[in-house]
Amino acid sequence: MTGFGGLFALLSPRTGSALQLRRSESRLRLDWIVAAMTFLATLALLGALTVGKQAGQWRDGLRGSLTIELPVTATADPQSLDKVLALLRAEPAVARAEPLSRARVAELLAPWLGTAGLSETLPVPQLIDVALIPGARIDAASLSQRLAAVAPGITVDDHGRWLNELLRLATLATLVAVAIVVIVTLAAVIAVTLSTRAGLALQQQAIGLLHLIGAEDRYIAHEFARDALTVGLRGGLVGFATAVLTIIGLFVLGGSALEFGLLPRPAPGPLAFILLTVVPLAAAALCALTAWVTVVLDLRQRI
Amino acid sequence: MVRFENVGLRYGLGPEILRDIYLELAPGSFHFLTGPSGAGKSSFLSLLYLSRRPTRGIVTIFGRDLATIPRAELPALRRQIGVVFQDFRLLAHLSALDNVALPLRVAGVPEEKVQEHVVELLTWVGLGDQLHAKPATLSGGQQQRVAIARAVITRPRLLLADEPTGNVDDRIAVRLMHLFEELHRLGTTVMIATHNPALIARSRHPELRLEAGSLTRVARLGAA
Numbered sequence: 001m002t003g004f005g006g007l008f009a010l011l012s013p014r015t016g017s018a019l020q021l022r023r024s025e026s027r028l029r030l031d032w033i034v035a036a037m038t039f040l041a042t043l044a045l046l047g048a049l050t051v052g053k054q055a056g057q058w059r060d061g062l063r064g065s066l067t068i069e070l071p072v073t074a075t076a077d078p079q080s081l082d083k084v085l086a087l088l089r090a091e092p093a094v095a096r097a098e099p100l101s102r103a104r105v106a107e108l109l110a111p112w113l114g115t116a117g118l119s120e121t122l123p124v125p126q127l128i129d130v131a132l133i134p135g136a137r138i139d140a141a142s143l144s145q146r147l148a149a150v151a152p153g154i155t156v157d158d159h160g161r162w163l164n165e166l167l168r169l170a171t172l173a174t175l176v177a178v179a180i181v182v183i184v185t186l187a188a189v190i191a192v193t194l195s196t197r198a199g200l201a202l203q204q205q206a207i208g209l210l211h212l213i214g215a216e217d218r219y220i221a222h223e224f225a226r227d228a229l230t231v232g233l234r235g236g237l238v239g240f241a242t243a244v245l246t247i248i249g250l251f252v253l254g255g256s257a258l259e260f261g262l263l264p265r266p267a268p269g270p271l272a273f274i275l276l277t278v279v280p281l282a283a284a285a286l287c288a289l290t291a292w293v294t295v296v297l298d299l300r301q302r303i
Numbered sequence: 304m305v306r307f308e309n310v311g312l313r314y315g316l317g318p319e320i321l322r323d324i325y326l327e328l329a330p331g332s333f334h335f336l337t338g339p340s341g342a343g344k345s346s347f348l349s350l351l352y353l354s355r356r357p358t359r360g361i362v363t364i365f366g367r368d369l370a371t372i373p374r375a376e377l378p379a380l381r382r383q384i385g386v387v388f389q390d391f392r393l394l395a396h397l398s399a400l401d402n403v404a405l406p407l408r409v410a411g412v413p414e415e416k417v418q419e420h421v422v423e424l425l426t427w428v429g430l431g432d433q434l435h436a437k438p439a440t441l442s443g444g445q446q447q448r449v450a451i452a453r454a455v456i457t458r459p460r461l462l463l464a465d466e467p468t469g470n471v472d473d474r475i476a477v478r479l480m481h482l483f484e485e486l487h488r489l490g491t492t493v494m495i496a497t498h499n500p501a502l503i504a505r506s507r508h509p510e511l512r513l514e515a516g517s518l519t520r521v522a523r524l525g526a527a
Contacts (some may be wrong), residue, residue: 018405020396091354211394213453216375217407227464300374 019220020208021227030195030228030287034235035242036281037188041181042243042276048177050273057172058160062159064134066143068097070126071153074113081126088128089171091143093136102125185286192232192290196224211302221295225288232287236280240242304330304461304492305351307518310360320346322516324360328494330460333487335503336496337521338513341506344496347513348463351494352386353377365460382410385459385491387467391450393438399425399445400411400434400478403452410457424452429475443470451479455486456483462486463497476502 068088070081081099088097105124106113146155201209210220212236305328312321320343328334338344348475349355350362353369365380372380385406400421407417424465425434428448438446454462462483468476480502487493494511495520496501503510512522 018394018397018409020394085404205392208354208396209394210405211378212354212381212386213409214378216378219409232525 006107017149017223018215019199019206019223019227021199021203021224022280029236030191030231033191034188034232034283035239035288037184038236038280039243039246040239041184041283042099042240042279043246044177045279046247046272046276048174048181049275051173051177051268051273055167057175058170059163060259062163064132064136065159066130066131066132066138066140067157068147069130069157070128070151071155072123072125075151075221077151079253080151081128082244084128084147084154087150088130088145091138093132094137095133095136096129096131098129102129109199113291131226142276160277188283188286189290191293192228192264192287196228196291196294199224199227200295217296217299220299221292224291224295228291229284229288232284233280235303236283239283240276240280244273304328304332304348306361307350308358308361308365310350310362310460312343312350313358315508318506319358320516321350321357321513321518324518326511326518328461328492330492331490332487333483333506333508334495335508335510336494336513337498337503337510342513343516344513347464347518348386348465348494348496351461351463353381354382357419362367362475382406382457385441385449385454385457387451387454387462387464389465389469389496391438391446393446393453395438398435398437399430399441399449399452402449403440403456406453406457420456421452424456428452429478433525444472444475448475448479451482455482458486458489459491462491462493464493466497466499467495468497468499477505480505496526 068084070084085097085099086095100108102124105127107123108127138158138159140156141157147154147156157193207220305326307326309325310321310324311319311327313319324347336344336347346355350357350369351364355363355368356362365383367376367380393478394405400418403425404417404421407420408414412420414452422431422434428451430445430448430452433441433445436445439451441449447467451467454464464483467483468479468493473480476499483493483495484506495502512519512521
């Protein structure tokens with residue numbers, strides 16, 4: 001059984017199947033095992049795809065922006081903000097430089113100072129959001145020096161340190177997701193192998209008869225693989241549907257819990273969902289292939 | 304067709320079930336195999352239908368030494384051998400039609416031909432009205448006829464039958480023997496293990512007797 005040809009052959013009905021595999025109790029449970037494995041694998045893969053996509057967006061978003069902080073002492077001079085903005089807007093790499101309103105600053109400080117709003121008397125630094133021309137780079141240290149000449153104490157944050165930590169976290173999350181998929185795959189292979197061996201033991205007499213009337217090992221393996229494909233497809237679709245409903249529920253009900261401050265809310269793209277549809281099919285194919293190999297290896301030891 | 308040279312068979316470390324067997328079955332021959340229960344008839348037949356290999360000696364079937372035949376080539380040889388087992392070995396979840404069709408389906412015969420041949424043969428053995436009956440609903444004699452139909456459906460070169468008329472009345476027994484004779488006439492080599500002396504007496508074919516693991520040819524007046 002190789003490639004899609006073998007897979008399609010398994011889907012074609014065989015009249016008067018010699019083995020009665022559906023009656024085995026262990027096989028009935030295999031549906032649920034495959035469903036659980038597919039559920040976990042789908043969530044893990046979606047996590048990996050989302051984090052990967054999000055890390056790229058974070059990287060692009062933050063690398064193309066700067067946050068300038070005008071200290072409270074500098075805001076005393078109403079001219080200093082205009083000077084800083086003029087200097088920034090004159091930079092060839094800068095696409096846009098806008099001061100954040102006091103209301104927006106209050107919004108950003110809300111997690112620490114509450115939502116009641118900022119007291120008029122509370123001094124807060126002036127923040128300037130700078131967007132760079134796509135693909136353009138700017139030397140933050142050099143810019144900082146030039147800005148300090150017009151507004152002493154000014155700081156320029158290109159988010160480099162924070163971004164690196166974020167990307168490291170994203171890579172770690174992706175690795176964990178991949179590890180989960182690998183573990184789930186191995187567990188599924190073990191479950192199908194054990195189930196197939198149980199089936200072989202239960203069908204020993206019928207298999208002996210099939211051999212005596214001239215059945216090749218692949219004929220018998222085909223029977224097991226076809227059954228495993230059906231079971232895998234059923235379990236895979238149930239697990240996949242449950243995972244998709246869980247994801248939808250998470251994004252519908254999760255709401256603001258999925259927001260991360262200035263960062264955009266992570267969301268799996270349509271491509272991720274298309275890729276995920278492969279999961280139940282892969283689960284079914286894995287079940288069929290595992291059953292096939294288990295049977296062939298077992299029968300090879302018999303006369 | 305079949306040749307045994309100094310063949311012995313034992314299970315594990317137990318005593319030899321078969322010993323010093325010399326035999327040659329010519330193509331198209333017909334033999335009865337007799338002997339008391341426990342004499343080793345079933346073990347002897349199991350060597351012939353390639354279920355096991357001898358522990359010593361040489362068994363040659365269709366010109367191939369059983370000891371050296373690669374496992375992958377056994378199915379093709381087994382398809383040339385029809386076997387009627389004493390316990391029938393019908394698959395309980397399959398109908399009479401599907402049981403008989405099994406050797407053809409295993410061999411990849413197109414389904415329309417399978418149906419045609421199987422229905423014709425089952426009708427011939429008197430089970431035309433039981434095509435879709437499961438073995439559990441058939442009598443012992445009917446099950447035996449299904450087992451015989453399954454063994455002969457591929458027109459095997461070698462037909463082995465272990466007590467094939469043990470559960471049928473005389474009329475059916477004669478009919479089944481006619482079937483074996485017809486296959487024999489068409490060139491099939493036949494060996495029938497039986498306890499039924501009347502069956503042997505009615506024919507002129509030679510008798511091989513297995514006793515305490517040793518095989519002897521029984522001298523018969525006018526044997527073929």
